[in-house]
Amino acid sequence: MNDLEQQQSEVEPDRAPTVGDAFVLMRNADDESRWSIHCSECGHRYGGIENDPKLGAVLKELSISDLSALNSVGMTERLVARQFFCPSCALLIAVNVQQHGDPIMLEWRLDPETLSKAR
Numbered sequence: 321m322n323d324l325e326q327q328q329s330e331v332e333p334d335r336a337p338t339v340g341d342a343f344v345l346m347r348n349a350d351d352e353s354r355w356s357i358h359c360s361e362c363g364h365r366y367g368g369i370e371n372d373p374k375l376g377a378v379l380k381e382l383s384i385s386d387l388s389a390l391n392s393v394g395m396t397e398r399l400v401a402r403q404f405f406c407p408s409c410a411l412l413i414a415v416n417v418q419q420h421g422d423p424i425m426l427e428w429r430l431d432p433e434t435l436s437k438a439r
């Protein structure tokens with residue numbers, strides 16, 4: 321049993337909610353009213369559900385032509401591909417194409433009160 325499976329078994333294994341294939345949401349052991357985002361592969365804790373897990377991920381920037389050769393005719397000087405990985409197991413969790421210099425695009429934030437009511 322790996323760390324994630326052990327953590328899930330301690331928190332009702334069949335009831336741990338997921339977000340896509342990359343994340344598992346779990347209640348905090350020290351405060352059941354709070355939730356954390358964990359890697360679905362290794363159990364790494366990204367932080368509370370109030371923050372986008374990309375803020376706790378490893379970032380790699382590439383040219384958009386690295387994603388596809390077809391992009392080499394596009395705005396390669398203006399755009400950057402940002403890949404976000406789990407810092408523990410390197411699971412790819414997100415890819416964003418943005419303009420160079422733009423801040424990390426934060427895409428989601430979950431409300432713990434709403435999540436607790438749904439479970």
Ligand SMILES: [Zn+2]
Nearest residue numbers: 359362406409
């Ligand atoms: Zn991981």
